Amino acid sequence: MDAVGVLIALLKIVVLFAVVLLTVAELVYFERKISAWIQNRIGPNRVGPAGLLQPYADVLKLLMKEDVVPAAANRFLHALAPVVSISIALAALAVVPIAGSPVTLFGRSVIPVIADIDVGVLYILALSSMGVYGLTIGGWASNNKYSLLGGLRSSAQMISYELSMGLSLIGVVMITGSLRLDEIVRHQAGWMWNIVLQPIGFVTFLIAAFAETNRLPFDLPEAEHELVGGYHTEYSSFKFALFYLAEYANMITASAVIATLYLGGWQVPGLSRLGLSTGAEIAMQIGAFLAKTAAMLFFFQWVRWSIPRFRYDQLMNLGWKVMFPAALANIVLTALVLLFVE
Amino acid sequence: MKRKRIAYRPVGDDFSPMLISTSYDMSLFPGHTSSILTGTTRSIIPPARLVTFSTLVFLVSSATAVVTGILVITRSSALHSALFLILNFLALAVLYLSLQAQFIAVIQVIVYAGAIMVLVLFVIMLLNLREENHRCRSFPRRHLAGILLGAGILLIFVQAIIAASVSYPSSLARNAAEIGTSSAIGDLLYRSFVFPFEMASILLLAAIVGAVVLAKKRFP
Numbered sequence: 182m183d184a185v186g187v188l189i190a191l192l193k194i195v196v197l198f199a200v201v202l203l204t205v206a207e208l209v210y211f212e213r214k215i216s217a218w219i220q221n222r223i224g225p226n227r228v229g230p231a232g233l234l235q236p237y238a239d240v241l242k243l244l245m246k247e248d249v250v251p252a253a254a255n256r257f258l259h260a261l262a263p264v265v266s267i268s269i270a271l272a273a274l275a276v277v278p279i280a281g282s283p284v285t286l287f288g289r290s291v292i293p294v295i296a297d298i299d300v301g302v303l304y305i306l307a308l309s310s311m312g313v314y315g316l317t318i319g320g321w322a323s324n325n326k327y328s329l330l331g332g333l334r335s336s337a338q339m340i341s342y343e344l345s346m347g348l349s350l351i352g353v354v355m356i357t358g359s360l361r362l363d364e365i366v367r368h369q370a371g372w373m374w375n376i377v378l379q380p381i382g383f384v385t386f387l388i389a390a391f392a393e394t395n396r397l398p399f400d401l402p403e404a405e406h407e408l409v410g411g412y413h414t415e416y417s418s419f420k421f422a423l424f425y426l427a428e429y430a431n432m433i434t435a436s437a438v439i440a441t442l443y444l445g446g447w448q449v450p451g452l453s454r455l456g457l458s459t460g461a462e463i464a465m466q467i468g469a470f471l472a473k474t475a476a477m478l479f480f481f482q483w484v485r486w487s488i489p490r491f492r493y494d495q496l497m498n499l500g501w502k503v504m505f506p507a508a509l510a511n512i513v514l515t516a517l518v519l520l521f522v523e
Numbered sequence: 524m525k526r527k528r529i530a531y532r533p534v535g536d537d538f539s540p541m542l543i544s545t546s547y548d549m550s551l552f553p554g555h556t557s558s559i560l561t562g563t564t565r566s567i568i569p570p571a572r573l574v575t576f577s578t579l580v581f582l583v584s585s586a587t588a589v590v591t592g593i594l595v596i597t598r599s600s601a602l603h604s605a606l607f608l609i610l611n612f613l614a615l616a617v618l619y620l621s622l623q624a625q626f627i628a629v630i631q632v633i634v635y636a637g638a639i640m641v642l643v644l645f646v647i648m649l650l651n652l653r654e655e656n657h658r659c660r661s662f663p664r665r666h667l668a669g670i671l672l673g674a675g676i677l678l679i680f681v682q683a684i685i686a687a688s689v690s691y692p693s694s695l696a697r698n699a700a701e702i703g704t705s706s707a708i709g710d711l712l713y714r715s716f717v718f719p720f721e722m723a724s725i726l727l728l729a730a731i732v733g734a735v736v737l738a739k740k741r742f743p
Contacts, residue, residue, distance in 0.1 A: 310637025
């Protein structure tokens with residue numbers, strides 16, 4: 182491993198982290214602004230121009246709070262849980278490609294993804310299945326019945342929805358014939374996005390993504406009306422900030438993955454006909470990828486402020502009796518269509 | 524028969540130049556990282572440093588696997604045991620990865636660390652098994668039986684490993700990066716071994732149906 186290679190890899194990781202963390206800050210601002218628009222309010226407008234610096238003020242406030250750990254808590258696991266959450270949320274983005282062709286940097290061509298691995302789709306599934314540990318361990322280590330209930334709910338919810346998530350992805354893999362995210366995006370050239378080819382799979386994957394990120398209408402692990410705050414009831418200060426960060430980082434990861442798998446990733450329809458230079462094309466592709474991710478993020482927040490929370494039995498019924506059969510039917514349907522087309 | 528001793532070594536050690544030039548496509552193996560991470564296809568890594576890096580990965584992950592494995596059976600709290608078992612599975616996944624079997628590595632994380640252990644944690648938390656302070660009453664006879672049994676199994680394992688390392692073809696090592704990909708495994712499962720594979724899936728289906736029937740509890 183030569184020095185320049187390591188340097189480029191580190192640079193990519195640092196850029197990704199910086200972009201995600203800054204986006205989280207602005208995402209919190211937009212969450213509050215969008216909720217204000219939807220509820221006919223103004224939203225944060227005091228700190229900085231149009232309230233743009235509000236998230237930084239919030240972060241500072243959180244950092245200055247006292248870190249309270251319950252006396253009967255398991256101190257090590259209590260501290261470990263938020264770290265697990267945030268690292269898993271950030272790691273999944275490593276396989277998402279953001280442009281179509283390599284960039285030249287320091288005299289060598291650099292692929293526009295941190296790790297282009299053969300099993301990209303499975304890597305994302307593996308990380309999302311590990312994501313539950315942060316909430317579960319946090320809920321258990323707090324030694325509080327509300328936290329424990331939140332942790333239990335999160336594990337039950339994630340097990341139920343991971344199945345539909347994996348099954349809906351199989352349709353995409355069948356069409357593409359590869360688990361590599363780069364090839365999945367290349368396969369969606371023009372308007373042949375997977376959302377067109379896989380409408381049922383898209384809907385089931387989208388719903389499962391909401392459940393996996395614990396966003397409303399599926400935020401039962403932290404349902405504040407029933408569980409005070411769920412798994413993070415006993416968390417304060419920076420540990421709470423990490424959980425908060427992880428929730429939004431998860432949302433960014435889910436949006437980027439949905440954009441990559443179903444919305445064509447960095448594909449811009451008709452881009453090759455414009456006759457742009459390679460550099461401009463790459464810039465357009467990165468822009469398209471970011472725009473699609475941003476649209477998905479807006480959708481996440483739009484849904485949060487439009488749809489009320491599910492009841493626990495409704496959540497389980499939806500997961501096992503609607504989503505699971507629908508995802509299975511999607512596989513059979515895709516197989517039949519592929520059989521007759523080929 | 525000439526006994527060709529091939530000591531264990533992480534497979535990636537003998538790199539052919541062909542492998543390096545295509546490594547961009549295929550692996551997550553640590554030695555390949557520079558080419559994966561940067562996408563460069565021309566960086567040829569000096570083999571000596573590579574060996575040390577993959578050996579280091581092997582040592583760290585196998586030590587983690589052994590230590591966490593011991594901790595799993597010695598902790599008194601069920602939850603701690605389960606958490607160490609998760610770490611153990613992750614260390615095993617890293618070992619698979621260092622053998623270039625990235626498909627197996629990821630499946631190991633999804634199935635064992637991700638699905639089964641979540642269920643185990645779920646049950647432990649549901650039953651709320653706190654530190655129950657199991658009185659460790661001594662059962663010398665049982666201990667003796669356990670030690671004997673363990674020694675027997677260890678003997679079988681050592682024998683198997685020695686036998687395997689004798690007939691270990693070096694061509695397998697060279698193609699490890701190709702064998703470990705999902706397409707290669709899919710090819711094997713659905714072409715060469717399709718009958719045993721389908722038999723296993725029917726068996727599992729029967730087990731699922733049986734579990735559902737038992738769970739319904741409509742027996743007189």
